[in-house]
Amino acid sequence: MKYRQLNLARIREKVTDIKESLAFLRQYAMQNDETFLKNKEAVHAARYSFIVLIEAAMNIANHFCARLLDKAPETYAETFLLLGEEGIIDPQLAQRLAQMAKFRNLLVHGYGKVDDRRMLRSMREDLSDVEAFIREITKIVMEAEEKNNG
Known part of the structure; x- marks a missing residue:
């Protein structure tokens, strides 16, 4: 894989x-469900955390599309689908991350339509996809560092 000047510091910052x-x-x-759902501050904080998380993942994905694929989604x-199609990340993972990107759009542009129970379920069941993304990104960063230092 060619590494066209990946901004490793920026990627690390977004991973953090x-x-x-x-x-x-x-x-x-x-x-528990009712404790969380009745706490408006917790619900809003979780929405914001999802936005930050998804934005950071999209930022990394966009950077990879530009630098590794020379494509603009x-x-x-x-952004995730292109990485999956090109084999940079697992294609099935790319599909699930693309759904998270759509969820981000709902959070940012349509707060009234957010199903907080669904969000809580996603917090419990889907965050492993983001962890898998980080693992795949970390491998690429390590390869780029080896190439840059070797």
Whole structure:
């Protein structure tokens, strides 16, 4: 794989943002349903954490599309789909991350339509996809560092 000047510091910064948001969301996911859903501050904080997490992941994906594929995705979801099509990340993972990008759009543009129960379920069941994304990104970063240092 060719590494056209990946901005490794920027990628690391975004991975840190993702990890911090993951930790926050996992804390809320441990609460029972009604405790979480009745706490408006917790619900809003979880929504914000999802936005930060997904934005950071999309930022990394866009950077990879530009630097590794020399492509500009037309949608946020497409950033992940292109990486999956090109074998940079697992194609099935790319599909699931594309759905998260769509969820981000709902959070940002249509707060009234967000199903907080569904969001809580996603906090409990889907965050492993983001962790898998981080693992795949970390491998690429390590390869780029080896190439740059070797």
